[in-house]
Amino acid sequence: MTKRIKNLLKDKLTIIAILITLSIAIISLIKLGKVPIQITHIDKLEHVFAYFVLSLVWLLALKATKINKYIIIFCCFLYGIIIEALQITVTSYRSGEILDIIANSTGILIAFIIYNYFFKKKKAI
Incomplete structure (x- = not known):
């Protein structure tokens, strides 16, 4: 049963x-529309969370492959940098920021x- 769930x-x-x-x-x-309540730098926490989830899910999805972590x-x-660059070049309503990349x-x-x-x-002794 657990083997089926894992697969x-x-x-x-x-x-x-x-x-x-x-x-x-x-x-x-x-x-995106205007947010009714503005909290300073809350978007940075959203970036941290989004890229945390992105990275962790990709690491778990490719764990069994030969792709190096x-x-x-x-x-x-690189994906994060590309998205920030696209915000600068493709859109007129979004701005890419160094703090977002960080x-x-x-x-x-x-x-x-x-x-x-x-x-x-675990390493062998």
Whole structure:
């Protein structure tokens, strides 16, 4: 029974990772309305959370493959930079910021640390 659940989750995690990736792109590039309550720098926490989830799901989805976890992390980092560049070049209503890239990187780093903590390989003595 647990083997079936693991197999289902393994296949679904890749689909979920793709959907999260697309969702971040869409949310980052669409025009959003005014927020009724403004909280200073709350968007940075949203960036941290979004890229934490993105990185962790990709790491888990590709855990059983031969793809190196550092390449996955690098791709998530590069994806964040590309999204920020697209906000500057493609849209007139969004702005890319260095602080957003730092927030994205923070989320990626937290996901990487947590992933390594829970999935570190035990070394033989």
